[in-house]
Amino acid sequence: MHAFRQACVDRGVKVTHQRLEIFRELASTEEHPDVETVHRRVRERIPTISPDTVYRNLKMLVEHGLVSVVGMSHERLRFDANMGPHHHFVCVRCGLIRDFRSPHLENVEFPEEAEALGEPVSLHLEVKGVCAQCRSVEDSRS
Amino acid sequence: MHAFRQACVDRGVKVTHQRLEIFRELASTEEHPDVETVHRRVRERIPTISPDTVYRNLKMLVEHGLVSVVGMSHERLRFDANMGPHHHFVCVRCGLIRDFRSPHLENVEFPEEAEALGEPVSLHLEVKGVCAQCRSVEDSRS
DNA sequence: GCGAAAGATAGGATATAATCCTATTTAGGA
């Protein structure tokens, strides 16, 4: 928590009671809770905290790299008819998703650490980054 | 498309005009469209098709393994305060997500195929499967 | 081919998740 306070100060972000409790709650669990769950739990300590504050803070923490989103950020359901082996590149800026194949990664086996958690069915790599187009827009602005 | 018709027959699923067009649309693109996009495009050929039909069919196709969902199925946003290197196990049944680490996968490099698409920032493996608890529930029922 | 039954669809109604708006409060620097 001390490191978190410091991270806020470093970024010029105010250290509010709500923000501390939201982060504390998230950092204290490994279950990757959703917003409602975080809100419910934090409310036990701050009864008046609003859902909006929880949303706002979590989103802000993601943007500052202090927290990550599992899966994709606030996107809609998206589908893929390619059932062959492939991986995904996801642009964190515009949401573009492209498949790619990689001979190196064709034969990755189910890691035994994952097998301890359950019976694996599918496996693929998710590479997040900034796509070429968003990158060029960025360059032309600077 | 012929294979798709056959796959429907094999599964005892009726081959409807709407279903064919929805699948055709999805299979004709690599951009992983969302439901609204699929609906809009299919509507050019079937003007009266409803969003519900698109949702219902895509969901059904996922359940039959003919299509996959990018990211996670109809889940809420979920967050993770663990910013260290780790991978995810996602239960496709109950939505449980657990982190795991794997020495084998600690040093996976950004595949060059992904670098062609953009500038990668993070990388992790996503293993989907059925978690131990869901598995045991399943066993006790049969 | 024909008719019945199960399955699928359209379209409106509804539920749920996420975000917006704005008056008020709070943190942090001078």
Next chain:
DNA sequence: TCCTAAATAGGATTATATCCTATCTTTCGC
């Protein structure tokens, strides 16, 4: 302590996904 910019609460709103049910279509046995 005071001031300013940032943050919050709470209600309103939007957007996404699903439900409901009357109607229609596919499929299968004849």
